[in-house]
Amino acid sequence: MKTFKYGAISLVLAALVGLSSQSWAKQPQIVGKSPSKQVAPVNEINALDLNQANLKQLSQLPGIGKTRAMAIIEYREQHGPFTSKEQLMKIPGIGKKTYAKIEPEVRIK
Structure with a gap:
């Protein structure tokens, strides 16, 4: 038993x-980075619209803090809506290197 x-x-x-x-x-199976550290690919659908973005959204772009975000909004208010992404380089503090970081993450709608 x-x-x-x-x-x-x-x-x-x-x-x-x-x-x-x-x-x-x-x-x-997840290969490579852990899911919490993976960054979603940026494309035109989820890129930030420069003419609609608010201070909080702009300040979260790489290399853009609160001060540069305010400068982007001031530029937009003084010159009207952005017509090209390249106009960002007319803003003090945004040069070629910073522009290269944020260019894929923004769009003009």
Whole structure:
């Protein structure tokens, strides 16, 4: 009777281990950076519209803090809507290097 009892327990444990290993096998494998550090590719759909963006949104662009974001908004208010991304380089503090960082992340709608 003891042999049957331990044998049945062993079978149940083996079945549980087998089921749990199958569920692990079905989960997608992530290669490279952890998901929290992955950055979504930027395209025209999710790029920031320079003519609609507010201070908070602009200040989150790479190399643009609150001061440069305010300068972008001031430029927009003084000169009207942006007609090209390149106009950003007319704003003090935004040169070729900063522009290269933010250019893929902005758009003109």
